[in-house]
Amino acid sequence: MSTLWVAIVAVTLASAAIKAAGPILVGGRELPPRVNAVIALLAPALLAALVVTETFGDDDGHLVLDERALGVGVAAVALALRAPVLLAVALAALVTALARLFG
């Protein structure tokens, strides 16, 4: 088997195991209130981190301020003004594309 196929199978097993671990170990048990308090904060924390890494992180592990920040910034303004989600996202893509075109 080639390197590629070994990698494909190994990554699949690792990824499936990571996703299966919580459901298998926790099962159907109710989680204690303290754990629940942590989980309630996971969503805002993970989403904020994803926004940062996907807006400012580049492929080489640097923080960069480029057209993506402009697009996501416009989406932030639109969302603050209570614009619909799809409009905000479309604006982000449009502004980023235009900035790259004329930048």
Place this chain on the structure above:
Amino acid sequence: MRNEAGRGGGGYLAGVRAGLPFALITGVVAISFGVLARSLGWGVLAPIVFSIITFSASAQFAVAAVLGAGGGVFAAVAAAALLNARFLPMGVAVAPFLKGGPLRRALEGQAVVDPSWALANRGGGRFDREFMIGATVPQFAAWVVGTVVGVLADGVVGDVERLGLDVIFPAFFLALLVVELRSGGKRAIAAAAIAAALAAALVPFAPPGVPVLAACVAALLLGLRRRSS
């Protein structure tokens, strides 16, 4: 009984509808993965099988990046596992709401992807199982179909970045974050702020995946703190 089944079906369908916009983006990302895999000389079969059995953009792009740069299998698997490590706490969070024995729960846990998990979050640590699984179905279909299109249409597809499509995911995550912050109060805002600062601080030093994983530390710190009021 029938009522219950009907309600369950409604949950799945509502999830599918909510997942459709993400499926569109996932499809575009999948096309670019297919094109990239083809350019690396992976052939036609391997990238498609990869997308069907792994179904993870971050892990698959990580493997392409590591192997493409001449890295070995171990480095590729480690990078992919680190990027997907966030699914561990996310899986713990949804675990109480899944159904059946360990095997079925493990299978249902595979439906955890970022948009579906965030969309199915009902606040206070509760999750809508049917909604999450429903939202993942169109994204999985789009991931596989997009990969096939990208692999076969090598060179025909336009540049994802030129069209600004790479900001669609962060913009969507920002929209989901705004919903969380409006309903979650001060602690949610504090958790998001700390997580964002940690992620920004870690990007230049830590391997990919770690900055996002550090967000769990922010949630842990604030979640375990006694409420002052």
